[in-house]
Amino acid sequence: MATANKTRPSMGVHRRDQLNKILVTGFGLFIVLMFVAPLLYMFVTGLKSYDQMNDSEVPAIWPFSRTTFDYQGTPLDLYKLPTANGTKEMAMLKPGRTESVFIDPQNPVAGPITWQGNWRLLAPIYHSDPQWKNFIQAWNELNFPLLLRNTLIIALTGTLGAVVSGIIVAYGFARFNFRGRDFLFIVLIGTIVLPVQATLIPTYILYSKIHWTNTFLPLIVPNFFANAYNVFLLRMYFMQLPRELDEAAMIDGASPIQILLNVILPQSIPAVTAVCLFHFFFAWNDFFSPLVYLASNSKLWPISVGLQYYNAMHGRLPNLIQTGALITIILPVTIFFLAQRVFMQGIVFTGVEK
Amino acid sequence: MKADVQAIGSAQKTTKKRQGHSAQNRFNTKWGLIFLSPWIFGFFVFTLIPIIATLVFSFTNYSPVTPESTVFVGLKNYSDMIADKNVANSFMVTIKYAILALPLSLVFGLLLATIVNSKYLMGKNFFRTIYYMPAMIPVIAAGIIMAGIMNTNTGFINMGLESVGIPGPDWLNSTFWIYPALVLIGLWGLGNLMVTLLAGMQGVAKELYESAEIDGANGYQQYLYITLPLISPVIFYNLTMMIIGAFKYFDLAYVLKNGTGGPAGATNFYNLYLYKNAFQYNLMGFGSAMAWVLFIIVLALTIILFTTSGRWVFYSGGKQ
Numbered sequence: 299m300a301t302a303n304k305t306r307p308s309m310g311v312h313r314r315d316q317l318n319k320i321l322v323t324g325f326g327l328f329i330v331l332m333f334v335a336p337l338l339y340m341f342v343t344g345l346k347s348y349d350q351m352n353d354s355e356v357p358a359i360w361p362f363s364r365t366t367f368d369y370q371g372t373p374l375d376l377y378k379l380p381t382a383n384g385t386k387e388m389a390m391l392k393p394g395r396t397e398s399v400f401i402d403p404q405n406p407v408a409g410p411i412t413w414q415g416n417w418r419l420l421a422p423i424y425h426s427d428p429q430w431k432n433f434i435q436a437w438n439e440l441n442f443p444l445l446l447r448n449t450l451i452i453a454l455t456g457t458l459g460a461v462v463s464g465i466i467v468a469y470g471f472a473r474f475n476f477r478g479r480d481f482l483f484i485v486l487i488g489t490i491v492l493p494v495q496a497t498l499i500p501t502y503i504l505y506s507k508i509h510w511t512n513t514f515l516p517l518i519v520p521n522f523f524a525n526a527y528n529v530f531l532l533r534m535y536f537m538q539l540p541r542e543l544d545e546a547a548m549i550d551g552a553s554p555i556q557i558l559l560n561v562i563l564p565q566s567i568p569a570v571t572a573v574c575l576f577h578f579f580f581a582w583n584d585f586f587s588p589l590v591y592l593a594s595n596s597k598l599w600p601i602s603v604g605l606q607y608y609n610a611m612h613g614r615l616p617n618l619i620q621t622g623a624l625i626t627i628i629l630p631v632t633i634f635f636l637a638q639r640v641f642m643q644g645i646v647f648t649g650v651e652k
Numbered sequence: 653m654k655a656d657v658q659a660i661g662s663a664q665k666t667t668k669k670r671q672g673h674s675a676q677n678r679f680n681t682k683w684g685l686i687f688l689s690p691w692i693f694g695f696f697v698f699t700l701i702p703i704i705a706t707l708v709f710s711f712t713n714y715s716p717v718t719p720e721s722t723v724f725v726g727l728k729n730y731s732d733m734i735a736d737k738n739v740a741n742s743f744m745v746t747i748k749y750a751i752l753a754l755p756l757s758l759v760f761g762l763l764l765a766t767i768v769n770s771k772y773l774m775g776k777n778f779f780r781t782i783y784y785m786p787a788m789i790p791v792i793a794a795g796i797i798m799a800g801i802m803n804t805n806t807g808f809i810n811m812g813l814e815s816v817g818i819p820g821p822d823w824l825n826s827t828f829w830i831y832p833a834l835v836l837i838g839l840w841g842l843g844n845l846m847v848t849l850l851a852g853m854q855g856v857a858k859e860l861y862e863s864a865e866i867d868g869a870n871g872y873q874q875y876l877y878i879t880l881p882l883i884s885p886v887i888f889y890n891l892t893m894m895i896i897g898a899f900k901y902f903d904l905a906y907v908l909k910n911g912t913g914g915p916a917g918a919t920n921f922y923n924l925y926l927y928k929n930a931f932q933y934n935l936m937g938f939g940s941a942m943a944w945v946l947f948i949i950v951l952a953l954t955i956i957l958f959t960t961s962g963r964w965v966f967y968s969g970g971k972q
Contacts, residue, residue, distance in 0.1 A: 315772070322772035329767070330782050336840065339808050340797045351806055359808075463690045470687025474680045482688065489699060491892075491954050493900050495923060496947040497698065499930055499940050500705035506716065523694020554683045583790045585903045590931060602792045609796050610910045620800055623793040634788040638781055645844055646851040 344436075344621035345428040351617050355422060363427035367403040374401060376423040379413060393417040429617075436621035440608050442601075445626075449600040452517050452588070453581035459522035460577040461570060467524040468532035469558050473544065490526045494586065502590060512595040517587055521577070528573045531644060535569035536562055572644030575637055582630055601626050703947065709940035717934050729941035739942070741917050742925040749921070750898035753835045757894060758887065761845035766875070768846070769853045780850075787843025795907035798837040799824060824908055827918040834919075837904060845890050852883035881966040888965045892957050896950050899923065922946065 338359075343351065346361040356362050366373035367389035374389035379400060388400040391410055398417040399410045436442075471483055505516045539562060547557050563570070585602040592598045599607070605626050609619050634641065685692075710729055714722045733739045767773060768780050786794065801807045802823035810820025823833040856879060864874050880887075905911075905919040911928070913920030926946065930939030 318772040319774060322767065322770050323774045326767050326773055326779050329764070330779065333782055333786060333840065335808050336786075336797045336801045339801045343800055343806065354805075463694075466687050467691040470684050474684030474687065476677065476681040476684045479684060482692070485695070486691065489695070491896050491950055492699065493896070493923075493943075493946050493950055495900075495926055495943045496706060496950075497702035498706075499709055499936050499943060500702040501698065502930075503709075503714075503716070503936070504702075520694065520698050522690065523698060524691035529691065554687075579788065585792055585906070586927075589906075590927075593931070602790060605790075605792050605796070606907050609792075609907060616800060616803065616806070619796055623796045627789050627793045630788050630790060631785065634785060635781070638784070642780070642784065642847050645847045 340620045340624050343617050344432055344624050345430070346432075346617045347429050348615060348617060350427070350429070356424060360426060361428045362424035365423040365425045367401070367406075369401050369403075369406060376403070377417070377420040378423060379420060387423055388413075390417060390420075432618060432621040433625065436608075436618050436625060439612075439618070440604055440622050440625065442625055444597070445599060445601045445604040446629075448514075448598055449582060449602075452514055452584075452600055453578050455514075455518045456521040456581045457574055457577045459518065460525055460528055461573050463522050463524040464528035464532050464573055465558070465563070465566075465570065468529045468536055469554075469562060471529065472533045472536035473541075473554075473562075486526050486529060490530075498590070505591065511591055512593075512598065514592075514598060516591045517581075517584070525577075528577065531573060531576075532566070532569055535566055539565050568640060568643065571637075571640050575633075575641050576644060579630060579633075706940045706943050706947075709937055710944050712937045712940075714937045714940075715934045716936060722937075725937065729938045730945075732938060733941055733945065738917070738920065738925055739922075742920050742922040745918060745920055746898055746901065746922045749831055749834060749901065750895060752831050753838055753898065754891065754894055756835055757838060757842060757845065758891065760839050761842045761849055761890070762887075764842060764846040765849035765853060769850055780847075783846055784843035787841045789841070791841075791903045792907050794841060795837060795904045798833075798840060799908055802833055802836075825915050827916050830915060830918045834904060834908075848886050848890060849883060852886035853879060856882045884965045888957070888961055892954065895953055895957070899946055899950055899953075902927065 342359050342361060347363075350356065350361045350363060353362075353364075365376045367376055368374075369389055369391070374391060376387050376389050377400075378385050379388040387403065388411070389403050390398060391401050392399040395416055395418075397412055397414050399412055401410060402408055471479065471486075501516070502511070505511050510516050510519075543561050543565075544557050547561050552560070582600075583602065584600075585606065588600050588603050589606075592600075592603065596604075596607070605622055608622050612619055711724050711726060712722050713725050713728075764783050768776055768783065773779060789797070802809055804810055804820065804822050807820075807823075809823070813820040821829040823829045860878050860882075861874055864878060869877070900923055901921045902923045905913070905921045905924050909915075909919050911924065913924060913928075922942070923946070926939055926942040929935045929942060
């Protein structure tokens with residue numbers, strides 16, 4: 299009886315569900331298109347030459363070049379010319395408003411042919427001509443290997459410091475209850491909203507006094523003293539691990555350090571991986587700190603600063619700038635596609651459970 | 653097994669209450685502080701002392717070029733700030749951007765999260781990955797790519813607008829359109845907002861929707877009266893971070909206009925102007941005053957948002 303009642307209206311419901319599926323998925327795909335369009339722009343523009351970029355008559359967004367015919371040593375643009383025997387591909391020797399002179403590429407010895415009409419109404423002939431050499435040029439002009447090396451040094455050592463110190467401090471907050479702990483935790487969380495500018499000038503002066511400016515040290519060393527996001531995420535993870543194993547280990551005489559290394563850490567691989575990824579990407583993206591601390595030593599610039607400088611210097615060559623942007627995003631985007639599951643879980647941990 | 657553990661637990665509790673109480677406390681305090689020490693040290697050296705030092709510097713005319721002639725100038729930097737038209741302008745720029753960016757980002761983030769949470773969406777993982785992906789593009793590269801797509805000659809946006817007969821604006825060189833342009837760039841990288849809102853939505857108990865369905869609530873009503881109130885803490889958290897983020901805004905303004913603050917000061921964000929004063933004009937005393945004002949603003953905003961949150965944020969476990 300109940301099933302009979304349910305199946306009857308579900309015929310209509312089923313059809314409406316199908317419609318909703320098409321509508322929602324269609325709208326979703328529309329947004330996908332909008333989200334991918336900038337990347338498509340970067341890719342095709344990065345493959346164009348300067349002339350290709352500025353050729354407004356080009357029929358599509360792909361890098362096309364005008365097809366030419368070599369006539370007595372000069373390349374002539376080919377046009378589609380309407381003739382008595384249908385459209386013919388002809389090389390234009392001399393454009394004119396009322397009559398133009400063409401060469402038949404099939405039969406150049408026949409000499410110039412005069413055609414009556416405005417050449418501007420003729421469609422030029424294009425062929426696909428992507429400039430793969432842009433990659434080599436942008437790679438060299440950016441000095442990408444050096445930028446990559448600097449970025450990796452900063453990001454990897456910084457990640458090591460952030461993860462090790464994050465684990466230690468998070469363990470202290472998660473497993474040891476003492477007077478003042480909760481207050482300290484609020485102070486820690488408060489530092490999340492603290493703008494870096496509030497501490498910037500004195501730390502900059504301090505670093506320049508001890509000759510740390512124009513070295514990697516200001517970008518690396520502070521990470522070894524734990525950061526609120528990482529501690530927050532790791533503490534949350536540690537707290538949901540069962541205490542029984544800790545207590546069993548303690549009864550067996552294990553010290554807190556041994557418990558952290560042998561009991562807590564082996565169970566926390568996902569959280570530690572997430573923190574590694576977060577910090578690595580944070581350091582990879584960071585622009586402000588390297589701009590401040592490495593401004594006058596371009597040999598130490600990371601990708602972010604190098605790319606911005608390249609952009610500022612090559613304002614007249616937007617195609618190469620797009621090639622440069624493409625070169626710099628390949629690695630982070632690839633890592634993201636490989637590790638997205640861990641990554642998104644980590645965001646949920648830090649962003650929701652507050 | 654479980655009973656054993658509980659027995660140990662309760663035994664510990666009783667010992668804790670009696671003679672073991674202080675020993676246990678001492679143990680916890682000692683080890684807790686040992687493990688917290690890296691952060692406590694870092695907090696003093698990299699946060700607390702520098703904040704106070706910033707305040708001290710803000711009363712001086714310190715310049716790294718002529719450090720020997722540093723003197724206390726009282727409140728001069730602060731009165732200079734009030735007199736400086738560029739400071740007032742940088743405030744207005746920041747607020748204009750925030751007023752436009754906050755609601756649009758929130759609505760668009762909710763839209764993305766709602767789509768990827770919809771039971772009607774086929775191939776959810778594909779959509780989640782693609783929607784999140786721009787957030788992984790380093791901000792400098794993202795700025796360059798989006799500046800390209802907004803290019804008046806070759807950019808897709810104006811090409812699309814022109815194909816339907818609308819003349820596209822000069823996004824990055826107009827004192828008006830630069831703000832929508834910055835917001836658009838921000839919308840492209842809303843992955844974190846989407847993921848946190850999505851997690852909030854998935855945390856809402858299914859039973860609530862089922863009983864609402866029985867009561868005859870349609871999908872729209874369910875969204876308005878169940879989903880939104882229940883994810884309001886997540887919305888609140890993100891809103892707080894976005895407001896503070898507006899006062900920290902720097903990277904995109906710098907890369908799009910090469911740090912000039914143009915057109916006509918329209919991207920001279922507070923933070924960018926602070927940076928220029930401290931590191932380009934070497935006015936570190938003035939920069940410190942700006943930094944302290946920024947610190948106070950952020951602190952005040954945070955306090956206001958958190959003290960009023962009880963009125964409009966719904967916490968399912970009662971007030972937090």
